[in-house]
Amino acid sequence: QSVLTQPPSASGTPGQRVTISCSGSSSNIGSNTVNWYQQLPGTAPKLLIYSNNQRPSGVPDRFSGSKSGTSASLAISGLQSEDEADYYCAAWDDSLNGHGVFGGGTKLTVL
Amino acid sequence: QVQLVQSGAEVKKPGASVKVSCKASGYTFTSYGISWVRQAPGQGLEWMGWISAYNGNTNYAQKLQGRVTMTTDTSTSTAYMELRSLRSDDTAVYYCAREVAVAGIFFDYWGQGTLVTVSS
Numbered sequence: 001q002s003v004l005t006q007p008p009s010a011s012g013t014p015g016q017r018v019t020i021s022c023s024g025s026s027s028n029i030g031s032n033t034v035n036w037y038q039q040l041p042g043t044a045p046k047l048l049i050y051s052n053n054q055r056p057s058g059v060p061d062r063f064s065g066s067k068s069g070t071s072a073s074l075a076i077s078g079l080q081s082e083d084e085a086d087y088y089c090a091a092w093d094d095s096l097n098g099h100g101v102f103g104g105g106t107k108l109t110v111l
Numbered sequence: 112q113v114q115l116v117q118s119g120a121e122v123k124k125p126g127a128s129v130k131v132s133c134k135a136s137g138y139t140f141t142s143y144g145i146s147w148v149r150q151a152p153g154q155g156l157e158w159m160g161w162i163s164a165y166n167g168n169t170n171y172a173q174k175l176q177g178r179v180t181m182t183t184d185t186s187t188s189t190a191y192m193e194l195r196s197l198r199s200d201d202t203a204v205y206y207c208a209r210e211v212a213v214a215g216i217f218f219d220y221w222g223q224g225t226l227v228t229v230s231s
Binding site for chain 2 (some may be wrong): 044068100
């Protein structure tokens with residue numbers, strides 16, 4: 001059971017917009033920034049969004065992040081086949097002397 | 112360019128220990144921390160802990176306290192993660208990642224991963 005809650009799956013057709021939610025609590029998302037990672041099959045995760053809504057250089061502006069209260073979301077617009085991957089949210093949790101927490105991951109399927 | 116290169120796959124028996132290395136290049140090693148994240152087969156990501164390459168300070172996940180030790184060798188820009196008393200549920204791919212901000216879970220570069228298999 002992950003500390004951050006994500007839907008296990010999401011899907012969309014090419015060109016569509018999809019969103020992935022991430023729900024936490026006051027000790028993690030409520031008081032710290034959220035980062036998102038994309039993991040393509042058989043590869044290491046890659047930083048997609050940091051500090052709630054910032055994109056590292058090289059990440060297309062089709063990807064965007066937002067945060068409100070104890071929840072965050074990742075939006076992907078103009079869905080492409082290469083976006084099919086697992087997506088994880090992550091945040092610092094201030095409880096128990098502080099520790100990192102991830103969401104359980106969302107598998108995105110491009111139909 | 113920034114690179115994190117990890118040691119090769121390991122097969123260990125239950126109760127044994129494993130030490131995974133992560134050699135950094137392309138940046139000033141002591142300017143960033145290194146975090147370790149693992150992923151059991153077919154499962155999600157699990158944060159294991161963090162070490163400051165500057166002063167060696169560590170922060171471990173509570174469930175691994177007492178079994179995990181993270182160290183660095185600044186002379187070779189290498190980070191190490193040792194896990195002891197291995198159990199079958201420690202079977203996973205272990206990743207090192209460069210931590211941009213302390214207590215941020217903000218990893219901008221990752222190693223390629225090291226598969227550790229625990230089996231009798």
